Amino acid sequence: MSKNKVTIKDIALYAQVSTATVSKIINNKDTNISKETREKVLNIIEKYNYIPNRMASSLVTKKTKTIGLVIPDISNPFFPEIARGVEDHANSEGYSVIVCNTDNSVEKEEKYISMLMEKMVDGIIMTAAEKENENIDFYKRIDIPIVLVDRDINIDMVKGRVLVDNFKGAYNGVSYMIHKGYKKIVMLSGPESKNTSYDRVEAYKQALKDHNIQFECVVEGKYSLEWGKEGVKKLLEKNVEFDAIFCANDLIAIGAIKELKSVKKSIPKDVGILGFDGIYIGEIIDPTLSTIKQPNYMMGYKSAEVLIDVINKNTTNNKDITLDTELIIRDSL
Amino acid sequence: MSKNKVTIKDIALYAQVSTATVSKIINNKDTNISKETREKVLNIIEKYNYIPNRMASSLVTKKTKTIGLVIPDISNPFFPEIARGVEDHANSEGYSVIVCNTDNSVEKEEKYISMLMEKMVDGIIMTAAEKENENIDFYKRIDIPIVLVDRDINIDMVKGRVLVDNFKGAYNGVSYMIHKGYKKIVMLSGPESKNTSYDRVEAYKQALKDHNIQFECVVEGKYSLEWGKEGVKKLLEKNVEFDAIFCANDLIAIGAIKELKSVKKSIPKDVGILGFDGIYIGEIIDPTLSTIKQPNYMMGYKSAEVLIDVINKNTTNNKDITLDTELIIRDSL
């Protein structure tokens, strides 16, 4: 293991051929290479443990076989499955993925995108930080394809979207609650600035309206367990009467359940709970959480498919995919 | 946004300076550059929206400012926090991180390491797939620094380790159980091939011995929720009498709790449960899980520190860090 790496030049020298020949063999562009030379070269490569320098080849081919994954936070239970889906498909196509956590900060997002552009990634898969983007100037400068996953925003270089039909999912969920007999369904929503949350709220309202239910109550908060607890506290303090809660995501739902249990409310007898997302924890808590499950792994996988498709074919027409949610009835409803 | 990227040459041309000057300014090596030229150049860069091509500079500096993170599975709740810790420190030092999932397969691990070497990453942080590594030949060829996290194996290029004192943590945990008055503590262990599991089993045995407790029962399984359920079933079928279970990780503990609850055992009254890891879910389930918490975020963060230190200083002496666990008593014990 010498300190100086062996290069394509060395291989060419040892094998008594040109670097062009070696290059063709490495890259399977060896339609015009005789069996003998190929084997000879392959042997030398093996013998000297030659590792091609992909930086160098990227410099000329302008392809790095690397993509960026820009998400709010990998330690938020919603994202690991998406990341895994992305990585699985990317890897199967020979790509590697650089993961970036924005914490929903637009500044961090821009910093990361700039960095990814300097590193010449072939494309980016992103769950955008905000619904609205003020800094249009910045986005105009992006010159690599972007595929949006989970959250939709309106920027130029977006070549595809992999979203979930939040409206439909929430509508079906709330309708189910109504059919089950719940009369006073309140909603603990996420931040209105996220359009996932917006769609779910709209669906909730629509479902109530379509079923001629007057009672409507939305409390806006955050996508967190703490907000679930806090929201229930608020409801209780204000003496709002309710027999069910539709939560904008599972974390909120879990918080709500904890709080409800701590004041001795029985679930689902006193209060029925429906979440949204289908994170792993929901199967484990007691009572198990009924939820509207998003196909997270598939979202990641599909977005990698779309992106790599765009990279390869260089298609300009957007490819948008909408995946369906699945209503999963467990014990909380 | 022209299709042809603007290069350092263009900037030099427009600013009427040499590429060397531009390069120095970009890289803050501008001690010998006049204010005027610097500002002029910076303006041109801004105006033409110049983005330096880091592939090209990496080719000459031999530094990519990228590291690899090789772990079993990002969607296993144990790893996202580690990943976040790694990414946070790496990013603060200007590095980006490529994430690879091995599913504990040695073949995948080797494939990924090869790929990372081709991409010329500056180093690798890895939770190795197996305790023993047969393919010594492969590891000998690795010529970039590796820092091990969580699991220790014995290979050449390891420049540091960030581990947790599994023995001490488990020993303290089991001792606590004994002091609490539990007499018949069984252990649901993980796979013996993992040395994390091995250490915890040894500590369990030692703690029993040191407290003169004869009853000892270890059942070997896997690090999974399913195994927790199954393990309890086995224990019950075989009519093993026990009043507490020490589980080799939290997933096992959660499975055990679910199974115990389903046969109407009360926790901790009938059976006390202690887990290991401190994953998020443990705070949420009912009863909340007592556990030996590993500092996962810190493990990731520290391992990035060690690796980047090695990369910068090029130190050859290994740096090993052992972090302490924390016994967290909640409701299951």
Add this chain to the structure above:
DNA sequence: TTGAAAGCGCTAACAC
């Protein structure tokens, strides 16, 4: 079927 040579975009001596 193979090779010569130009060049990808940048850095780092070294010269001025």
Add this chain to the structure above:
DNA sequence: GTGTTAGCGCTTTCAA
């Protein structure tokens, strides 16, 4: 303070 120039390791015409 600033510029010249020789590569870094590879791919890709084009010619032989």
